[in-house]
Structures are given as C-alpha cells and as structure tokens.
Amino acid sequence: MPFRATAWDRGRGLVAGRMTAVRIPLTLAAIAIGVASLGGQSSSPVPLDKLKLPSGFHISVFAEGVASARAMALGANGTVFVGSMSARGGPVYALVDRNGDGRADEVKIVATGLQQPAGVAFHHGSLYVSSTTRIVRLDDIEDKLDAPPAPVDVIKTLPQAGGHTWRFIAIGPDQLMYIGMGAPCNVCERLDQPMFSTIARMKLDGTGLEIFAHGVRNTVGFDWHPVTHDLWFTDNGRDELGDDLPSDELNVAPSPGLHFGFPYCHQGDSPDPDFGRKRPCSDFVPPAQKMGAHVASIGMRFYTGTMFPAAYRQAIFIAQHGSWNRSVPAGYRVMVAKVDGRKVTSYEPFIEGFLQGTRSSSPRGATADQFGRPADVLVLRDGSLLVSDDSGGRIYRVTYR
Numbered sequence: 001m002p003f004r005a006t007a008w009d010r011g012r013g014l015v016a017g018r019m020t021a022v023r024i025p026l027t028l029a030a031i032a033i034g035v036a037s038l039g040g041q042s043s044s045p046v047p048l049d050k051l052k053l054p055s056g057f058h059i060s061v062f063a064e065g066v067a068s069a070r071a072m073a074l075g076a077n078g079t080v081f082v083g084s085m086s087a088r089g090g091p092v093y094a095l096v097d098r099n100g101d102g103r104a105d106e107v108k109i110v111a112t113g114l115q116q117p118a119g120v121a122f123h124h125g126s127l128y129v130s131s132t133t134r135i136v137r138l139d140d141i142e143d144k145l146d147a148p149p150a151p152v153d154v155i156k157t158l159p160q161a162g163g164h165t166w167r168f169i170a171i172g173p174d175q176l177m178y179i180g181m182g183a184p185c186n187v188c189e190r191l192d193q194p195m196f197s198t199i200a201r202m203k204l205d206g207t208g209l210e211i212f213a214h215g216v217r218n219t220v221g222f223d224w225h226p227v228t229h230d231l232w233f234t235d236n237g238r239d240e241l242g243d244d245l246p247s248d249e250l251n252v253a254p255s256p257g258l259h260f261g262f263p264y265c266h267q268g269d270s271p272d273p274d275f276g277r278k279r280p281c282s283d284f285v286p287p288a289q290k291m292g293a294h295v296a297s298i299g300m301r302f303y304t305g306t307m308f309p310a311a312y313r314q315a316i317f318i319a320q321h322g323s324w325n326r327s328v329p330a331g332y333r334v335m336v337a338k339v340d341g342r343k344v345t346s347y348e349p350f351i352e353g354f355l356q357g358t359r360s361s362s363p364r365g366a367t368a369d370q371f372g373r374p375a376d377v378l379v380l381r382d383g384s385l386l387v388s389d390d391s392g393g394r395i396y397r398v399t400y401r
Helices: 030-039
Strands: 002-004 057-064 069-074 082-083 091-095 106-114 118-124 126-130 136-137 152-155 169-170 177-181 197-200 212-215 221-223 231-235 247-253 289-293 297-302 316-320 334-339 343-351 353-362 365-370 373-379 385-389 394-401
Touching: 069 118, 069 297, 069 394, 082 118, 082 126, 091 136, 106 126, 106 136, 118 169, 126 169, 136 365, 212 231, 221 297, 231 297, 247 297, 247 316, 247 353, 297 373, 316 373, 316 385, 334 373
Parallel strands: 069 373
Antiparallel strands: 002 106, 057 394, 069 082, 082 091, 091 106, 118 126, 126 136, 136 152, 169 177, 177 197, 197 212, 221 231, 231 247, 247 289, 297 316, 316 334, 334 343, 353 365, 373 385, 385 394
C-alpha cells in the first residue's frame, strides 16, 4: 500500500508524522507497516562526531525513518530506492531529494507484502524487488511514487529452504539479472539442489535461470568493474570455527562456471572439517582479498563518481554489517579496497565508529554497543556516497571537499 511521510525537520526527524494513503484504502496490516517504518526514526541527535573518516571527507544524515534499510538502487530521475529486511510484509522505500540539498525531503513506501524484500534494482524505468522466492517488477515507478503500480511477478520459483534467504540482485552489463542464492544452512552440501550457494542469473523476463558462480556461501553484494566488466562480490564465511576462522571473502569472477569453494574450502586455504576431505582447496578460486572473520561484509560498489580524490576512482566500497557471535565484536564499518586489474592493492577502513564497545557476553558472543550497522553503499550522480544502516533506520551521505 502506498504511504507518504512528509514534513521532515533536519534536527529532530519527523515533525508532523502525517501518513496519507493515496487512492488505495488502508488495511490494518498496511497501517502497522507504515507506522513501523517511521518507528526506525531516532528522536535523539545522531552521534556523527563518533564516526571517523579520512581527512577531507564529511558524513551527514540523508534520510531517517527507513527501518531495516538494506540494498539501495538509483532511479533515472534520482530517486533512491531502498529494500528492507522485514520478514513479514516488509516495506520498499523511495527517498526523494527534490531540492538537491543532500537530504531526502520525503520518505515514501512504494511496496509492502513481500517477504524480506532486501534486494532492489532499477532498469529502464522499472524497479525490481527480490523476496525469498520471488522477484517482482514495478513499472514506471518514478512517475507513480504517490500511487505505486501493482507488482508484476518476474519469477516466483526461486528455491527456499531456510537459512540465507535474503536475495541481493543487480543487473549486469550483459543486461541479465544476477541473484545471490545463499546457502540454506551454516555449512552443508546440497547436491539435490545445485542452485543453492551460487550466484545465478536470468533474463529480465524471468526466463533462462542459470548458475553463474558456484561455491558462494552467502553473497549480499556484488558489482561490475566499470572498465573490465569483471564481476566482484562479497561472501560471508561460515560460523562455529572460532573467532578468527574463516575470513569473509572479496572475490572476482571474470567468467561463468567458476567455483569459489563452499562448502569444501573456506577463505581459499582452509579445508572444512566436515566436507574438506571431498575436494582440495586447489580445486577452487581463492579470494582476491580476505576481509576478516565474522565481519559480515555485504553491500559493495565500485566508485564511479568524480567528487572523491582520484585515488578512490574505481575503488570498491564495502559495507561490513558486523559480527553477531564473535567474543570480541568486529566489523560495523565501511571499508575501501583499491584494485589493479584483478588484484587488490590496498584494503583499509573508510568509516569507523559505529561500534563503540561491548555491553555483555553470552554463549553466542559479546553484544555490540553500536548505533549503526552498515548494510549497503550507493554512488549518487554528484559523486557522493550513500551508506544504508538497517539498525539505525538511516541512510548516511558521505561527501568530500
């Protein structure tokens, strides 16, 4: 159901709190979802002073009230679309900065009712949205933000068996849609369903679904090098091997059919204790960069703008969501990897400070004391960088001057 949140005050968030249904009557479920989306809004000032960035970079709040914000996509007219992680009827947002001041004037909800609509992609006027078993399309969406069209099914037969069911999607230079197909487990071998633990791709009409890359445990972010068009992607390592194993991976797949090791080999050099005897690590493509254990590296983009210094051109910005079961929390930051061809030449923090320490410890590990968890990054036309935060319900904007 369509909603519109208006009257935003930059210092305090939502002032009027008005939500108006446009043309379509509200149901109680839709009202609950709309209120929840505003519930992600923080009434207290955001502690931006705790965030550390390289000299010359500045961070501000682009939008608030974007509960469970995940993947982002940019519309042709500059609308920022944001998926969410809500398991039941999660919202899909449209953020509009009408006056171009670097702050969203409106936060709209353009779709509800999808299970974990985490992935979004924009192409030729249409917004594609993923859920656990479906991908839908909203046509001419930027012309219909106040009265969104009914979603059209593109495909509704994606495999699902629990586990990593949130689907990152993106449309490649070949005009095919790529889909992250996470493992339905921590670690398992599902020979009965080869589509699990892969990156798949298909035509934009939903036909021709095929596997592009094998042995990918859980990718929630990928992008293509702007010059070589090689596909680069993040992959989250398995749990229950201790604090320091295995590392998350940054991988590059220049061609289809490559295997990146899961479940037999982790981080390119560590055989799995249960499945490693079946195939050696030498059978698989090693990562281009080890990114640290349990840091939950997810959303990533190549920097294609011109606002940042030349040293950042074609670098990869990576959102690290942060550990959930490590005895000493790790991640909760944005990293930057600079590449030369298919090699990573440097890998270092870009935004730190979301993690301020730990509160307590449990059998699953320490509880992080944090005010944000980076989930995705997106380059705007002016060269600034957006960072989604699904914990704080915010979108940040990074500029350089």
